[in-house]
Amino acid sequence: MADLKQIEIARLAGVSQATVSRVLKGDPQVNDEMRERVLAVVQELGYVPDARAQSLRSQRTRLLGLVVHRAPDALAGDPFFSALIASIIEQAGRHDYHLCVDTARTARSQRAIYEELLRTRRVDGLILVESETHDKRIERLSCEGFPFVLIGRYDPADAVCSVDNDNVGAAFMATDYLLRTGRRRIAYIGGPAGLTVTRDRLQGYKNALESHGVGYDPRLLAFAEFTERSAASAMAELLSLTPPPDAVVGLDDLIALSAMREAKRHGCRVPDDIAFIGFNDSPLCRYVEPSLTSIAVEIPVLARKAAEMLIALIEGREPQPKRQIVPARLVKRESA
Amino acid sequence: MADLKQIEIARLAGVSQATVSRVLKGDPQVNDEMRERVLAVVQELGYVPDARAQSLRSQRTRLLGLVVHRAPDALAGDPFFSALIASIIEQAGRHDYHLCVDTARTARSQRAIYEELLRTRRVDGLILVESETHDKRIERLSCEGFPFVLIGRYDPADAVCSVDNDNVGAAFMATDYLLRTGRRRIAYIGGPAGLTVTRDRLQGYKNALESHGVGYDPRLLAFAEFTERSAASAMAELLSLTPPPDAVVGLDDLIALSAMREAKRHGCRVPDDIAFIGFNDSPLCRYVEPSLTSIAVEIPVLARKAAEMLIALIEGREPQPKRQIVPARLVKRESA
DNA sequence: TTGTAAGCGTTATCAC
């Protein structure tokens, strides 16, 4: 069973080993009668070619690589990555590719992992997430001509293949929705001020206010760390304004959620007194009370497109366009 | 850069290609002077051996396989798998192994995936989760002598290598706690009835009832798929009983949460009218209202042990003991 | 101690 190779099939079918290979590859040049004979033996013995030998010979492993920069416990709680992984696997599977996932916590181990995956040719291509603005890895991969696709933003945008969600558009969508439902004093709680996502979404927020002719009040802006407490205290401060905000756009679901809790603790009714919108449409949203309206960034779409692009690159097709933007989607629930 | 092989290193270092291989393998037989020469060239050119060639030659891919039986969207929201994946990767990495994750939704595709991973020798071993009581895959793998470790239970227990959390004990712990806090009509919502985890936890539930001398009422049992709707409708049915349950043990946090929401929608107060306990202590638990009491199964420990055992098997060491049990832990919150 | 050479199981290029 274990040592079943083409040569064995060939012997039993009374043909040469090369013919077995041809039949398996679907070569149209082979005689029907021989094809039948070979396929019969293959079927009977359940022969499947050895991926290792194929990899060496074809210089292709049919393995996509994904490296995640999170400690295991951080990864564990993050719905983004599990969604990403699951969707990449699915899309890869359609093209008969598999996914190899690695984690790299420290900067050193990151370099090592990339080095390893790239140089050992263990994977045919890489999907990169959470890249920084000037990312050595990216320059490196570009130089080497190694196939890779970025999830996120990069400048110059057309230098690399990338997919991203439309952060400006997503925040516009959230704010616009609140304005349409009659809210006028809309606060924005961002994450750390340096993050591009914080800034992009702030931009979308401003755009929406402007498009409705609603004045922009800088006092309604707050920035929080990614902790419950930080978001809560930002919210407390916003509530001390007169008049207080009647809606809040939070950078992500956890921030929105923590803010919402704080508001409730101050006796606000949600959504009557104040509405809340988060981002990511994480599983959490459905389970809290009131359930949290959220802007879904379509991670499965993102992942599918990334995998699709990467496979195209690997197989020598130049993806067009090189940059794809996935629109966001409003998931309406009780909080707004 | 791309076509850098040992023979090239050998040429530049003025040695034979075999010597390069020996140096890289850390063979103590080689002359120090030669080793220096070779390593210098290796360093300078940043040579790394081709994993594909190594795989073919050594008959080892250094890849562990994990197959997950969930649709991508079900996987996406499930903290269990992300925790599992993350911890396996980490442990594997310590031994210079990588992880290949696949999903298989349908029974047919499951077979196909196993077939593929096993027969193509794409991975050196498999970690199996969510096995069923009489699992063809397991018999198959055993027959073939393919290295694999089960996360979960299997009979006879010493036929295969496995790690498991103490599901019977965990459910006992949950049910016992509810009984001690005065609950008497305790319902159990399992997952699909064939799953061993469903049955083991049912057993623990029954054991606890018995140990408290509380009668077992089969009407208080329900089985749900791993979807919100399914758990909710199971809960709705339980609520229609007279009298309704005063506590629910859910197979996992998501099931417990979905059930809890359904109960609240029916006007039940939690925990006053009805208490809820889930399993896994997922991040979600803290954010819902009321926060969910949960039995923590130590997934990282489970994953680490599984990976450790699998690697031992692959490398020809017989793990002792063949079965490892990881105890559970009660995390008390508001819902019970 | 180092070099030579025979595979590992495929695929692909030749002749026939």
Add this chain to the structure above:
DNA sequence: GTGATAACGCTTACAA
């Protein structure tokens, strides 16, 4: 059309 045969890049007897 089909069958030898040479790679693919590495490991490892075996020879020197």
